[in-house]
Amino acid sequence: MNIIISGRQMELTQGIKDTVEAKLGRLDKYISPDTDVRVTVSAKKGRHKIEVTIAPKNGPVIRAEEAQDNLYPAIDLVFDKLKIQLRKYKGKMQKKHQENQSIRFESVVSDDILDDVEIEEEDTEIKRRKKISVKPMTEEEAVLQMDLLGHDFYMFKNEETDEIALVYRRRNGGYGIIEQED
Known part of the structure; x- marks a missing residue:
């Protein structure tokens, strides 16, 4: 997993970079090594915001963001959101029995990192279809x-x-x- 960290309207310290890399590094069991993970940290009016985008070569883009008064709780919350999204995606992919090279599942079954997260099944049925003429x-x-x-x-x-x-x-x-x- 290739973590790319950038700062917007703030200077990134080595401590911030190390914390983000350590926290998101725990997701390397689920994401292949050649996947880019873009992290943007910004500060505006006393609020710190962290945005994380995981762009696998195969599969959907996974994105989460969080804003807090303190940056470190925001990092924890965005990590939790990413865990939930990865678990949802893992469940859907395993149900379809499709192979996906960017998301790894072999260690997920025995790993306890996601055990405390409850996931509700999402209804993905298309309820309405509409055709429009584009002008x-x-x-x-x-x-x-x-x-x-x-x-x-x-x-x-x-x-x-x-x-x-x-x-x-x-x-x-x-x-x-x-x-x-x-």
Whole structure:
């Protein structure tokens, strides 16, 4: 597992780096050695935030974030969230009997690191399917259309790039765009 730690609006001390590496290093039993784990630590108005993104070569991206007044409890909480997500994913993959090279399961059965976490089964059945016609428009027009509809996201065909894109409302304010990668 390759842990990449960066700081935003704060200087990372060696103690912070060591704590993050030690805590997330306990997940190496479940993540293959060539998987990138990106960690961003930031401080804003006295609150410390840690964001962790695990991007395996096969399988879904696993992400967790936590904000606290003190950084070290935030590290503990984000670690707990990642454990829960990895356990959910492990359970789903074992049920489907699929092989996944980025997430390792051989030591999970006998390991007690996740024994204290209870997981509720998630309903993944698709309840509704909707087809839409995507219209060419600018990003600003898409944001306006999304607001007019009262939705949190809106799919459209970008006039400038001629590709399908999705505009969405961010939790912390503002808007974001998701575009297809070449």
